[in-house]
Amino acid sequence: MQSQLDEKLIQTWTVTPELTRPLIYRVSVAENGDIIGYASVNNATPEEEKLIPLPQLLYRIPGDARPTEPVADFAVRFNPDGRLEINPWLENGN
Numbered sequence: 001m002q003s004q005l006d007e008k009l010i011q012t013w014t015v016t017p018e019l020t021r022p023l024i025y026r027v028s029v030a031e032n033g034d035i036i037g038y039a040s041v042n043n044a045t046p047e048e049e050k051l052i053p054l055p056q057l058l059y060r061i062p063g064d065a066r067p068t069e070p071v072a073d074f075a076v077r078f079n080p081d082g083r084l085e086i087n088p089w090l091e092n093g094n
Contacts (some may be wrong), residue, residue: 001072004033005036006086012053015082019051023078025056026089034059041075051076 005014005027023044028037040049049055054076073089 001029001031001034002074002086003087005029005035005074006084008033008035008057009053009076009084009086012057012080013084015080016051019078019080020046021048021080023048025052025054025062025076025078028061028071029074030059030071036061036071038076040050065075 010023024041025038025044026037026041030036036053036059038054038058073090075085075087077083077085079085
């Protein structure tokens, strides 16, 4: 799942000069690689969130359905210098 997430983010993220600080997210990924949820860890503003690809990559589960397949959480850090850091989510925050 991590490699699928890594591939999706690398293909879709374009670094912009407007990103002035690292943005850190908890990202939930289904077994098939779909991004089914994310949350900002360091309180990204709506303007900052527009600079990353997560909103466009989010798979919306129809209605009240819940995923029936395994889900994994990852800590994703978008850095202003263009580096992406993706690691398994640890319950203490990343």
